[in-house]
Amino acid sequence: MVKSKLRTVRGTLLVPDPIRRTLAKQDDVVIDIDADGTIRSIDDADAHPSVPPTWPGTVILPGFVDTHIHFPQTRILGSASGPLLDWLQEAVFPEEARFAELRYARSVAAQFCEAMLRQGTTSAGIFSSSHPGATDELFVALDDWGLRAQAGLTLMNRGAPADVLLATEPALEAAEALIARWHGHDRDRLRFCVTPRFALSCDHALMRGAADLAERHGLFVQTHLSENDEELRQTAAAFPDHADYLAVYEDYGFVGKRSIFAHCIHLSDSEWQRMAQARAGVAHCPDSNFFLGSGCMPLARALGHGARVGLGTDMGAGRTFSLQRVASAAYDATLVRGEAVSDGETVTPESLLWLATRGGAVALGFGDRVGCLAPGYEADLVAIDVPEDLPDDRLYDALLFRHDTAAVRATVVRGRLCWSREAPATGP
Ligand SMILES: [Zn+2]
Incomplete structure:
Protein backbone atom coordinates (compact mmCIF):
# COMPACT_ATOMS: atom_id res chain seq x y z
CA MET A 1 0.00 0.00 0.00
CA VAL A 2 1.07 3.59 -0.50
CA LYS A 3 3.26 4.70 2.34
CA SER A 4 5.17 7.87 3.07
CA LYS A 5 5.82 10.78 0.77
CA LEU A 6 9.50 11.39 0.10
CA ARG A 7 10.64 15.00 -0.18
CA THR A 8 14.35 14.30 -0.69
CA VAL A 9 16.18 11.30 -2.11
CA ARG A 10 19.96 11.00 -2.03
CA GLY A 11 21.89 8.50 -4.14
CA THR A 12 23.59 7.74 -7.45
CA LEU A 13 21.32 8.12 -10.47
CA LEU A 14 21.17 6.59 -13.93
CA VAL A 15 19.39 9.19 -16.04
CA PRO A 16 18.00 8.25 -19.46
CA ASP A 17 18.48 10.75 -22.26
CA PRO A 18 14.99 11.89 -23.32
CA ILE A 19 15.61 10.95 -26.97
CA ARG A 20 18.80 8.95 -27.54
CA ARG A 21 19.00 5.43 -26.10
CA THR A 22 21.71 6.23 -23.57
CA LEU A 23 21.92 6.75 -19.82
CA ALA A 24 24.09 9.19 -17.85
CA LYS A 25 25.42 8.42 -14.38
CA GLN A 26 25.15 11.12 -11.73
CA ASP A 27 27.16 10.20 -8.63
CA ASP A 28 25.82 11.11 -5.20
CA VAL A 29 23.15 13.73 -5.80
CA VAL A 30 20.05 14.89 -3.93
CA ILE A 31 16.66 14.94 -5.64
CA ASP A 32 14.34 17.55 -4.18
CA ILE A 33 10.67 16.58 -4.66
CA ASP A 34 7.72 18.95 -4.19
CA ALA A 35 4.47 18.14 -2.38
CA ASP A 36 2.84 16.99 -5.65
CA GLY A 37 5.62 14.48 -6.35
CA THR A 38 7.36 16.51 -9.07
CA ILE A 39 11.15 16.81 -9.12
CA ARG A 40 12.07 20.38 -8.20
CA SER A 41 15.86 20.11 -8.45
CA ILE A 42 18.77 17.68 -8.57
CA ASP A 43 21.97 18.94 -6.90
CA ASP A 44 25.30 17.65 -5.83
CA ALA A 45 25.01 16.05 -2.39
CA ASP A 46 27.76 18.35 -1.07
CA ALA A 47 25.13 21.10 -0.99
CA HIS A 48 22.95 18.99 1.37
CA PRO A 49 25.32 17.60 4.05
CA SER A 50 22.46 16.74 6.44
CA VAL A 51 20.72 14.37 3.99
CA PRO A 52 21.93 10.74 4.38
CA PRO A 53 22.00 8.33 1.40
CA THR A 54 18.40 7.09 1.11
CA TRP A 55 19.16 3.53 0.03
CA PRO A 56 22.93 2.96 0.51
CA GLY A 57 24.48 0.50 -1.95
CA THR A 58 21.89 1.08 -4.67
CA VAL A 59 21.62 2.91 -7.95
CA ILE A 60 18.43 4.87 -8.73
CA LEU A 61 16.67 4.82 -12.12
CA PRO A 62 13.30 6.06 -13.33
CA GLY A 63 10.73 3.37 -12.47
CA ASP A 86 -3.64 -23.82 -27.38
CA TRP A 87 -2.30 -21.97 -24.34
CA LEU A 88 -5.23 -19.50 -24.51
CA GLN A 89 -7.79 -22.30 -24.60
CA GLU A 90 -6.17 -24.54 -21.99
CA ALA A 91 -4.61 -22.19 -19.44
CA VAL A 92 -5.90 -18.66 -19.96
CA PHE A 93 -9.62 -18.73 -20.66
CA PRO A 94 -10.56 -21.04 -17.73
CA GLU A 95 -8.65 -18.78 -15.34
CA GLU A 96 -10.01 -15.52 -16.82
CA ALA A 97 -13.55 -16.89 -16.37
CA ARG A 98 -13.00 -16.80 -12.59
CA PHE A 99 -12.91 -13.00 -12.73
CA ALA A 100 -16.69 -12.92 -12.98
CA GLU A 101 -16.48 -13.17 -9.20
CA LEU A 102 -15.63 -9.79 -7.67
CA ARG A 103 -14.05 -11.18 -4.53
CA TYR A 104 -11.63 -13.27 -6.55
CA ALA A 105 -10.76 -10.32 -8.79
CA ARG A 106 -10.17 -8.11 -5.75
CA SER A 107 -7.74 -10.52 -4.11
CA VAL A 108 -5.78 -11.07 -7.35
CA SER A 129 -10.41 -9.69 -18.20
CA SER A 130 -13.62 -9.11 -20.16
CA HIS A 131 -15.53 -8.53 -16.89
CA PRO A 132 -16.48 -4.92 -16.07
CA GLY A 133 -16.58 -5.61 -12.32
CA ALA A 134 -13.09 -7.15 -12.29
CA THR A 135 -11.79 -4.22 -14.31
CA ASP A 136 -13.21 -1.80 -11.77
CA GLU A 137 -11.50 -3.81 -9.00
CA LEU A 138 -8.24 -3.54 -10.95
CA PHE A 139 -8.54 0.27 -11.08
CA VAL A 140 -9.35 0.41 -7.35
CA ALA A 141 -6.20 -1.60 -6.58
CA LEU A 142 -4.03 0.49 -8.92
CA ASP A 143 -5.32 3.58 -7.18
CA LEU A 364 2.53 4.44 -23.15
CA GLY A 365 2.07 8.20 -23.61
CA PHE A 366 3.57 9.13 -20.23
CA GLY A 367 6.83 10.46 -21.71
CA ASP A 368 6.08 14.08 -20.89
CA ARG A 369 6.06 13.32 -17.15
CA VAL A 370 8.07 10.15 -16.40
CA GLY A 371 10.90 8.00 -17.75
CA CYS A 372 13.52 10.61 -16.98
CA LEU A 373 15.05 12.18 -13.87
CA ALA A 374 15.17 15.96 -14.20
CA PRO A 375 13.33 18.99 -12.83
CA GLY A 376 9.72 19.02 -14.05
CA TYR A 377 9.41 15.21 -14.31
CA GLU A 378 7.37 13.35 -11.72
CA ALA A 379 9.44 11.33 -9.25
CA ASP A 380 8.83 7.72 -10.34
CA LEU A 381 11.94 5.90 -9.13
CA VAL A 382 13.39 2.47 -8.54
CA ALA A 383 16.40 1.79 -6.31
CA ILE A 384 18.34 -1.37 -7.22
CA ASP A 385 21.10 -3.09 -5.24
CA VAL A 386 24.53 -2.83 -6.85
CA PRO A 387 26.71 -5.89 -6.25
CA GLU A 388 29.71 -5.03 -4.11
CA ASP A 389 33.07 -4.29 -5.78
CA LEU A 390 31.48 -4.03 -9.21
CA PRO A 391 33.64 -2.21 -11.76
CA ASP A 392 31.82 0.85 -13.15
CA ASP A 393 31.91 -0.47 -16.70
CA ARG A 394 29.94 -3.57 -15.64
CA LEU A 395 27.05 -1.70 -14.01
CA TYR A 396 24.57 -2.09 -16.89
CA ASP A 397 25.47 -5.76 -17.28
CA ALA A 398 24.86 -6.33 -13.56
CA LEU A 399 21.46 -4.61 -13.64
CA LEU A 400 20.33 -6.87 -16.49
CA PHE A 401 22.03 -10.18 -15.87
CA ARG A 402 22.85 -10.59 -12.17
CA HIS A 403 19.38 -11.67 -11.19
CA ASP A 404 20.55 -13.09 -7.89
CA THR A 405 22.08 -9.90 -6.54
CA ALA A 406 20.83 -6.79 -8.42
CA ALA A 407 17.49 -6.76 -6.59
CA VAL A 408 14.95 -3.99 -6.23
CA ARG A 409 15.21 -2.22 -2.87
CA ALA A 410 12.46 0.40 -3.23
CA THR A 411 9.82 1.64 -5.67
CA VAL A 412 8.50 5.21 -5.71
CA VAL A 413 5.64 6.65 -7.78
CA ARG A 414 5.13 10.41 -7.86
CA GLY A 415 7.30 10.82 -4.76
CA ARG A 416 5.36 8.22 -2.75
CA LEU A 417 7.18 5.19 -1.44
CA CYS A 418 4.89 2.44 -2.76
CA TRP A 419 7.04 -0.56 -1.89
CA SER A 420 10.35 -1.14 -0.13
CA ARG A 421 12.26 -4.04 1.34
CA GLU A 422 13.04 -1.94 4.41
CA ALA A 423 12.38 1.54 5.78
CA PRO A 424 14.53 4.14 3.99
CA ALA A 425 17.02 6.30 5.84
CA THR A 426 15.45 9.69 6.46
CA GLY A 427 17.01 13.07 7.13
CA PRO A 428 16.84 14.93 10.45
ZN1 LIG B 1 -0.43 -10.34 -24.15
Whole structure:
Protein backbone atom coordinates (compact mmCIF):
# COMPACT_ATOMS: atom_id res chain seq x y z
CA MET A 1 0.00 0.00 0.00
CA VAL A 2 1.07 3.59 -0.50
CA LYS A 3 3.26 4.70 2.34
CA SER A 4 5.17 7.87 3.07
CA LYS A 5 5.82 10.78 0.77
CA LEU A 6 9.50 11.39 0.10
CA ARG A 7 10.64 15.00 -0.18
CA THR A 8 14.35 14.30 -0.69
CA VAL A 9 16.18 11.30 -2.11
CA ARG A 10 19.96 11.00 -2.03
CA GLY A 11 21.89 8.50 -4.14
CA THR A 12 23.59 7.74 -7.45
CA LEU A 13 21.32 8.12 -10.47
CA LEU A 14 21.17 6.59 -13.93
CA VAL A 15 19.39 9.19 -16.04
CA PRO A 16 18.00 8.25 -19.46
CA ASP A 17 18.48 10.75 -22.26
CA PRO A 18 14.99 11.89 -23.32
CA ILE A 19 15.61 10.95 -26.97
CA ARG A 20 18.80 8.95 -27.54
CA ARG A 21 19.00 5.43 -26.10
CA THR A 22 21.71 6.23 -23.57
CA LEU A 23 21.92 6.75 -19.82
CA ALA A 24 24.09 9.19 -17.85
CA LYS A 25 25.42 8.42 -14.38
CA GLN A 26 25.15 11.12 -11.73
CA ASP A 27 27.16 10.20 -8.63
CA ASP A 28 25.82 11.11 -5.20
CA VAL A 29 23.15 13.73 -5.80
CA VAL A 30 20.05 14.89 -3.93
CA ILE A 31 16.66 14.94 -5.64
CA ASP A 32 14.34 17.55 -4.18
CA ILE A 33 10.67 16.58 -4.66
CA ASP A 34 7.72 18.95 -4.19
CA ALA A 35 4.47 18.14 -2.38
CA ASP A 36 2.84 16.99 -5.65
CA GLY A 37 5.62 14.48 -6.35
CA THR A 38 7.36 16.51 -9.07
CA ILE A 39 11.15 16.81 -9.12
CA ARG A 40 12.07 20.38 -8.20
CA SER A 41 15.86 20.11 -8.45
CA ILE A 42 18.77 17.68 -8.57
CA ASP A 43 21.97 18.94 -6.90
CA ASP A 44 25.30 17.65 -5.83
CA ALA A 45 25.01 16.05 -2.39
CA ASP A 46 27.76 18.35 -1.07
CA ALA A 47 25.13 21.10 -0.99
CA HIS A 48 22.95 18.99 1.37
CA PRO A 49 25.32 17.60 4.05
CA SER A 50 22.46 16.74 6.44
CA VAL A 51 20.72 14.37 3.99
CA PRO A 52 21.93 10.74 4.38
CA PRO A 53 22.00 8.33 1.40
CA THR A 54 18.40 7.09 1.11
CA TRP A 55 19.16 3.53 0.03
CA PRO A 56 22.93 2.96 0.51
CA GLY A 57 24.48 0.50 -1.95
CA THR A 58 21.89 1.08 -4.67
CA VAL A 59 21.62 2.91 -7.95
CA ILE A 60 18.43 4.87 -8.73
CA LEU A 61 16.67 4.82 -12.12
CA PRO A 62 13.30 6.06 -13.33
CA GLY A 63 10.73 3.37 -12.47
CA PHE A 64 10.37 0.51 -14.92
CA VAL A 65 7.54 0.69 -17.45
CA ASP A 66 5.82 -2.57 -18.33
CA THR A 67 4.15 -1.83 -21.65
CA HIS A 68 2.18 -5.10 -21.77
CA ILE A 69 0.81 -7.27 -18.96
CA HIS A 70 -2.36 -9.27 -18.21
CA PHE A 71 -3.87 -8.77 -14.74
CA PRO A 72 -6.09 -11.93 -14.79
CA GLN A 73 -3.13 -14.19 -15.60
CA THR A 74 -1.36 -13.48 -12.30
CA ARG A 75 -2.13 -16.93 -10.88
CA ILE A 76 -1.33 -18.93 -14.03
CA LEU A 77 2.12 -17.45 -14.55
CA GLY A 78 4.36 -20.17 -15.94
CA SER A 79 1.60 -22.54 -17.12
CA ALA A 80 3.31 -24.46 -19.90
CA SER A 81 0.49 -25.31 -22.31
CA GLY A 82 2.03 -25.03 -25.75
CA PRO A 83 1.85 -22.39 -28.46
CA LEU A 84 -0.39 -19.32 -28.28
CA LEU A 85 -3.82 -20.54 -29.38
CA ASP A 86 -3.64 -23.82 -27.38
CA TRP A 87 -2.30 -21.97 -24.34
CA LEU A 88 -5.23 -19.50 -24.51
CA GLN A 89 -7.79 -22.30 -24.60
CA GLU A 90 -6.17 -24.54 -21.99
CA ALA A 91 -4.61 -22.19 -19.44
CA VAL A 92 -5.90 -18.66 -19.96
CA PHE A 93 -9.62 -18.73 -20.66
CA PRO A 94 -10.56 -21.04 -17.73
CA GLU A 95 -8.65 -18.78 -15.34
CA GLU A 96 -10.01 -15.52 -16.82
CA ALA A 97 -13.55 -16.89 -16.37
CA ARG A 98 -13.00 -16.80 -12.59
CA PHE A 99 -12.91 -13.00 -12.73
CA ALA A 100 -16.69 -12.92 -12.98
CA GLU A 101 -16.48 -13.17 -9.20
CA LEU A 102 -15.63 -9.79 -7.67
CA ARG A 103 -14.05 -11.18 -4.53
CA TYR A 104 -11.63 -13.27 -6.55
CA ALA A 105 -10.76 -10.32 -8.79
CA ARG A 106 -10.17 -8.11 -5.75
CA SER A 107 -7.74 -10.52 -4.11
CA VAL A 108 -5.78 -11.07 -7.35
CA ALA A 109 -5.66 -7.31 -8.04
CA ALA A 110 -3.84 -6.69 -4.76
CA GLN A 111 -1.40 -9.52 -5.49
CA PHE A 112 -0.85 -8.19 -9.03
CA CYS A 113 -0.09 -4.62 -7.94
CA GLU A 114 2.31 -5.70 -5.21
CA ALA A 115 4.11 -8.04 -7.61
CA MET A 116 4.75 -5.19 -10.05
CA LEU A 117 5.96 -2.76 -7.39
CA ARG A 118 8.23 -5.45 -5.90
CA GLN A 119 10.04 -5.58 -9.26
CA GLY A 120 10.34 -1.81 -9.58
CA THR A 121 7.55 -1.29 -12.08
CA THR A 122 5.87 2.09 -11.67
CA SER A 123 3.79 2.29 -14.89
CA ALA A 124 2.07 -0.39 -16.95
CA GLY A 125 -0.15 -1.09 -19.94
CA ILE A 126 -2.63 -3.58 -18.50
CA PHE A 127 -5.19 -5.96 -19.99
CA SER A 128 -8.00 -6.82 -17.57
CA SER A 129 -10.41 -9.69 -18.20
CA SER A 130 -13.62 -9.11 -20.16
CA HIS A 131 -15.53 -8.53 -16.89
CA PRO A 132 -16.48 -4.92 -16.07
CA GLY A 133 -16.58 -5.61 -12.32
CA ALA A 134 -13.09 -7.15 -12.29
CA THR A 135 -11.79 -4.22 -14.31
CA ASP A 136 -13.21 -1.80 -11.77
CA GLU A 137 -11.50 -3.81 -9.00
CA LEU A 138 -8.24 -3.54 -10.95
CA PHE A 139 -8.54 0.27 -11.08
CA VAL A 140 -9.35 0.41 -7.35
CA ALA A 141 -6.20 -1.60 -6.58
CA LEU A 142 -4.03 0.49 -8.92
CA ASP A 143 -5.32 3.58 -7.18
CA ASP A 144 -4.69 2.17 -3.69
CA TRP A 145 -1.22 0.85 -4.45
CA GLY A 146 -0.24 4.12 -6.17
CA LEU A 147 0.70 2.75 -9.61
CA ARG A 148 0.47 4.65 -12.89
CA ALA A 149 -1.33 2.80 -15.70
CA GLN A 150 -3.11 2.56 -18.99
CA ALA A 151 -5.61 -0.21 -18.28
CA GLY A 152 -8.60 -1.58 -20.10
CA LEU A 153 -11.49 -4.00 -20.19
CA THR A 154 -10.44 -6.76 -22.59
CA LEU A 155 -12.85 -6.72 -25.53
CA MET A 156 -13.75 -10.11 -26.99
CA ASN A 157 -17.05 -11.34 -28.36
CA ARG A 158 -15.96 -14.39 -30.35
CA GLY A 159 -13.41 -17.21 -30.52
CA ALA A 160 -13.50 -18.20 -26.83
CA PRO A 161 -15.80 -19.92 -24.31
CA ALA A 162 -19.01 -18.01 -23.52
CA ASP A 163 -17.97 -17.21 -19.95
CA VAL A 164 -15.11 -14.96 -21.12
CA LEU A 165 -17.02 -13.27 -23.94
CA LEU A 166 -18.93 -10.01 -23.64
CA ALA A 167 -21.33 -8.88 -26.39
CA THR A 168 -20.75 -5.61 -28.19
CA GLU A 169 -23.40 -3.48 -26.55
CA PRO A 170 -22.74 -4.33 -22.87
CA ALA A 171 -18.98 -4.15 -23.51
CA LEU A 172 -19.18 -0.64 -24.92
CA GLU A 173 -21.57 0.50 -22.20
CA ALA A 174 -19.26 -0.88 -19.51
CA ALA A 175 -16.29 0.84 -21.14
CA GLU A 176 -18.15 4.18 -21.06
CA ALA A 177 -18.88 3.72 -17.35
CA LEU A 178 -15.26 2.81 -16.58
CA ILE A 179 -14.05 5.83 -18.56
CA ALA A 180 -16.38 8.12 -16.61
CA ARG A 181 -15.14 6.71 -13.31
CA TRP A 182 -11.42 6.24 -13.93
CA HIS A 183 -10.01 7.92 -17.04
CA GLY A 184 -7.73 10.77 -15.96
CA HIS A 185 -8.08 9.84 -12.27
CA ASP A 186 -5.64 11.41 -9.78
CA ARG A 187 -4.14 14.00 -12.11
CA ASP A 188 -4.08 11.57 -15.00
CA ARG A 189 -2.20 8.83 -13.13
CA LEU A 190 -4.77 6.27 -14.31
CA ARG A 191 -6.09 6.10 -17.86
CA PHE A 192 -8.66 3.87 -19.48
CA CYS A 193 -7.21 2.17 -22.56
CA VAL A 194 -9.31 0.62 -25.35
CA THR A 195 -8.26 -3.04 -25.33
CA PRO A 196 -9.46 -5.37 -28.10
CA ARG A 197 -7.73 -8.69 -27.32
CA PHE A 198 -6.76 -9.19 -30.97
CA ALA A 199 -8.41 -9.12 -34.37
CA LEU A 200 -9.63 -12.73 -34.13
CA SER A 201 -11.49 -12.10 -30.86
CA CYS A 202 -13.63 -9.11 -31.96
CA ASP A 203 -16.24 -8.92 -34.71
CA HIS A 204 -16.68 -5.92 -36.97
CA ALA A 205 -19.29 -4.19 -34.80
CA LEU A 206 -17.14 -4.45 -31.67
CA MET A 207 -14.03 -3.20 -33.52
CA ARG A 208 -16.01 -0.25 -34.91
CA GLY A 209 -17.40 0.54 -31.47
CA ALA A 210 -13.92 0.33 -29.94
CA ALA A 211 -12.53 2.69 -32.56
CA ASP A 212 -15.37 5.14 -31.94
CA LEU A 213 -14.72 5.02 -28.19
CA ALA A 214 -11.00 5.73 -28.68
CA GLU A 215 -11.68 8.63 -31.01
CA ARG A 216 -14.40 10.30 -28.95
CA HIS A 217 -12.45 10.18 -25.68
CA GLY A 218 -8.90 10.53 -27.09
CA LEU A 219 -7.89 7.15 -25.63
CA PHE A 220 -4.93 4.87 -26.24
CA VAL A 221 -5.60 1.51 -27.91
CA GLN A 222 -3.64 -1.62 -26.94
CA THR A 223 -3.81 -5.00 -28.63
CA HIS A 224 -1.74 -7.95 -29.91
CA LEU A 225 -0.15 -8.07 -33.35
CA SER A 226 1.70 -10.76 -35.28
CA GLU A 227 2.69 -13.10 -32.47
CA ASN A 228 2.36 -16.65 -33.73
CA ASP A 229 2.31 -18.49 -37.09
CA GLU A 230 -1.08 -20.13 -36.59
CA GLU A 231 -2.60 -16.83 -35.40
CA LEU A 232 -1.25 -15.19 -38.58
CA ARG A 233 -2.77 -17.92 -40.74
CA GLN A 234 -6.18 -17.64 -39.05
CA THR A 235 -6.12 -13.84 -39.21
CA ALA A 236 -5.32 -13.88 -42.93
CA ALA A 237 -8.21 -16.34 -43.46
CA ALA A 238 -10.63 -14.21 -41.40
CA PHE A 239 -9.67 -10.96 -43.15
CA PRO A 240 -9.05 -12.04 -46.78
CA ASP A 241 -9.48 -8.51 -48.15
CA HIS A 242 -6.62 -7.04 -46.10
CA ALA A 243 -3.09 -6.96 -47.47
CA ASP A 244 -1.55 -7.93 -44.13
CA TYR A 245 -2.22 -8.16 -40.37
CA LEU A 246 -1.45 -4.50 -39.66
CA ALA A 247 -3.92 -3.43 -42.36
CA VAL A 248 -6.75 -4.95 -40.30
CA TYR A 249 -5.99 -2.55 -37.45
CA GLU A 250 -5.29 0.34 -39.85
CA ASP A 251 -8.76 -0.15 -41.26
CA TYR A 252 -10.25 0.67 -37.85
CA GLY A 253 -7.96 3.65 -37.31
CA PHE A 254 -6.09 1.90 -34.50
CA VAL A 255 -2.57 2.56 -35.80
CA GLY A 256 -1.30 5.92 -34.57
CA LYS A 257 0.67 7.65 -31.86
CA ARG A 258 -1.93 6.59 -29.28
CA SER A 259 -1.59 2.85 -29.90
CA ILE A 260 0.56 0.07 -28.58
CA PHE A 261 0.98 -3.33 -30.20
CA ALA A 262 2.35 -6.31 -28.32
CA HIS A 263 4.81 -8.74 -29.98
CA CYS A 264 5.17 -7.65 -33.65
CA ILE A 265 7.36 -10.69 -34.27
CA HIS A 266 6.55 -11.49 -37.88
CA LEU A 267 5.96 -8.03 -39.44
CA SER A 268 7.06 -7.33 -43.00
CA ASP A 269 9.28 -4.35 -43.85
CA SER A 270 6.19 -2.57 -45.15
CA GLU A 271 4.38 -3.12 -41.83
CA TRP A 272 7.40 -1.88 -39.86
CA GLN A 273 7.61 1.23 -42.04
CA ARG A 274 3.91 1.98 -41.52
CA MET A 275 4.21 1.37 -37.75
CA ALA A 276 7.12 3.80 -37.53
CA GLN A 277 5.48 6.39 -39.77
CA ALA A 278 2.34 6.31 -37.61
CA ARG A 279 4.52 6.59 -34.47
CA ALA A 280 2.72 3.58 -33.02
CA GLY A 281 4.18 1.92 -29.91
CA VAL A 282 5.61 -1.59 -29.80
CA ALA A 283 5.60 -3.74 -26.66
CA HIS A 284 8.54 -6.11 -27.08
CA CYS A 285 7.89 -9.20 -24.90
CA PRO A 286 10.81 -11.59 -25.45
CA ASP A 287 10.37 -13.74 -22.33
CA SER A 288 6.78 -14.52 -23.31
CA ASN A 289 7.89 -15.13 -26.88
CA PHE A 290 10.45 -17.70 -25.71
CA PHE A 291 7.93 -19.41 -23.41
CA LEU A 292 5.26 -19.83 -26.09
CA GLY A 293 7.81 -20.55 -28.83
CA SER A 294 6.42 -17.62 -30.83
CA GLY A 295 9.74 -16.45 -32.30
CA CYS A 296 12.03 -13.47 -31.69
CA MET A 297 11.06 -9.92 -32.65
CA PRO A 298 13.79 -8.24 -34.73
CA LEU A 299 14.55 -5.49 -32.22
CA ALA A 300 17.47 -3.88 -34.04
CA ARG A 301 15.48 -3.88 -37.28
CA ALA A 302 12.48 -2.30 -35.52
CA LEU A 303 14.69 0.42 -34.05
CA GLY A 304 16.31 0.85 -37.46
CA HIS A 305 12.87 1.60 -38.91
CA GLY A 306 12.36 4.21 -36.19
CA ALA A 307 9.70 2.26 -34.27
CA ARG A 308 8.81 3.41 -30.75
CA VAL A 309 9.69 0.38 -28.64
CA GLY A 310 9.14 -0.40 -24.96
CA LEU A 311 9.53 -3.69 -23.10
CA GLY A 312 6.69 -5.82 -21.75
CA THR A 313 6.57 -8.80 -19.44
CA ASP A 314 3.36 -10.13 -21.04
CA MET A 315 2.88 -11.93 -17.71
CA GLY A 316 1.31 -14.77 -17.63
CA ALA A 317 2.88 -15.98 -20.89
CA GLY A 318 5.89 -14.09 -19.62
CA ARG A 319 7.28 -15.85 -16.56
CA THR A 320 8.17 -12.79 -14.55
CA PHE A 321 7.03 -9.35 -13.39
CA SER A 322 10.64 -8.13 -13.68
CA LEU A 323 11.60 -5.75 -16.47
CA GLN A 324 15.23 -6.48 -15.61
CA ARG A 325 14.66 -10.11 -16.59
CA VAL A 326 12.73 -9.07 -19.70
CA ALA A 327 15.61 -6.80 -20.74
CA SER A 328 17.93 -9.76 -20.23
CA ALA A 329 15.67 -11.92 -22.42
CA ALA A 330 15.65 -9.15 -25.06
CA TYR A 331 19.43 -9.34 -25.12
CA ASP A 332 19.22 -13.12 -25.63
CA ALA A 333 16.64 -12.68 -28.39
CA THR A 334 18.96 -10.42 -30.37
CA LEU A 335 21.71 -13.03 -30.03
CA VAL A 336 19.37 -15.79 -31.21
CA ARG A 337 18.54 -13.69 -34.27
CA GLY A 338 22.22 -12.86 -34.75
CA GLU A 339 21.34 -9.21 -35.02
CA ALA A 340 22.66 -7.54 -31.85
CA VAL A 341 24.14 -5.11 -34.34
CA SER A 342 21.93 -4.53 -37.36
CA ASP A 343 20.78 -1.70 -39.60
CA GLY A 344 23.15 0.66 -37.80
CA GLU A 345 21.44 -0.13 -34.47
CA THR A 346 23.27 -1.73 -31.58
CA VAL A 347 21.35 -3.51 -28.86
CA THR A 348 23.30 -3.21 -25.62
CA PRO A 349 22.44 -3.60 -21.92
CA GLU A 350 22.44 0.22 -21.73
CA SER A 351 19.99 0.65 -24.62
CA LEU A 352 17.76 -2.10 -23.17
CA LEU A 353 17.62 -0.30 -19.80
CA TRP A 354 16.59 2.81 -21.73
CA LEU A 355 13.79 0.85 -23.42
CA ALA A 356 12.68 -0.55 -20.04
CA THR A 357 12.33 2.97 -18.59
CA ARG A 358 12.24 5.91 -20.99
CA GLY A 359 11.20 3.90 -24.09
CA GLY A 360 8.22 2.41 -22.30
CA ALA A 361 7.14 5.76 -20.84
CA VAL A 362 7.08 7.28 -24.33
CA ALA A 363 5.26 4.28 -25.83
CA LEU A 364 2.53 4.44 -23.15
CA GLY A 365 2.07 8.20 -23.61
CA PHE A 366 3.57 9.13 -20.23
CA GLY A 367 6.83 10.46 -21.71
CA ASP A 368 6.08 14.08 -20.89
CA ARG A 369 6.06 13.32 -17.15
CA VAL A 370 8.07 10.15 -16.40
CA GLY A 371 10.90 8.00 -17.75
CA CYS A 372 13.52 10.61 -16.98
CA LEU A 373 15.05 12.18 -13.87
CA ALA A 374 15.17 15.96 -14.20
CA PRO A 375 13.33 18.99 -12.83
CA GLY A 376 9.72 19.02 -14.05
CA TYR A 377 9.41 15.21 -14.31
CA GLU A 378 7.37 13.35 -11.72
CA ALA A 379 9.44 11.33 -9.25
CA ASP A 380 8.83 7.72 -10.34
CA LEU A 381 11.94 5.90 -9.13
CA VAL A 382 13.39 2.47 -8.54
CA ALA A 383 16.40 1.79 -6.31
CA ILE A 384 18.34 -1.37 -7.22
CA ASP A 385 21.10 -3.09 -5.24
CA VAL A 386 24.53 -2.83 -6.85
CA PRO A 387 26.71 -5.89 -6.25
CA GLU A 388 29.71 -5.03 -4.11
CA ASP A 389 33.07 -4.29 -5.78
CA LEU A 390 31.48 -4.03 -9.21
CA PRO A 391 33.64 -2.21 -11.76
CA ASP A 392 31.82 0.85 -13.15
CA ASP A 393 31.91 -0.47 -16.70
CA ARG A 394 29.94 -3.57 -15.64
CA LEU A 395 27.05 -1.70 -14.01
CA TYR A 396 24.57 -2.09 -16.89
CA ASP A 397 25.47 -5.76 -17.28
CA ALA A 398 24.86 -6.33 -13.56
CA LEU A 399 21.46 -4.61 -13.64
CA LEU A 400 20.33 -6.87 -16.49
CA PHE A 401 22.03 -10.18 -15.87
CA ARG A 402 22.85 -10.59 -12.17
CA HIS A 403 19.38 -11.67 -11.19
CA ASP A 404 20.55 -13.09 -7.89
CA THR A 405 22.08 -9.90 -6.54
CA ALA A 406 20.83 -6.79 -8.42
CA ALA A 407 17.49 -6.76 -6.59
CA VAL A 408 14.95 -3.99 -6.23
CA ARG A 409 15.21 -2.22 -2.87
CA ALA A 410 12.46 0.40 -3.23
CA THR A 411 9.82 1.64 -5.67
CA VAL A 412 8.50 5.21 -5.71
CA VAL A 413 5.64 6.65 -7.78
CA ARG A 414 5.13 10.41 -7.86
CA GLY A 415 7.30 10.82 -4.76
CA ARG A 416 5.36 8.22 -2.75
CA LEU A 417 7.18 5.19 -1.44
CA CYS A 418 4.89 2.44 -2.76
CA TRP A 419 7.04 -0.56 -1.89
CA SER A 420 10.35 -1.14 -0.13
CA ARG A 421 12.26 -4.04 1.34
CA GLU A 422 13.04 -1.94 4.41
CA ALA A 423 12.38 1.54 5.78
CA PRO A 424 14.53 4.14 3.99
CA ALA A 425 17.02 6.30 5.84
CA THR A 426 15.45 9.69 6.46
CA GLY A 427 17.01 13.07 7.13
CA PRO A 428 16.84 14.93 10.45
ZN1 LIG B 1 -0.43 -10.34 -24.15
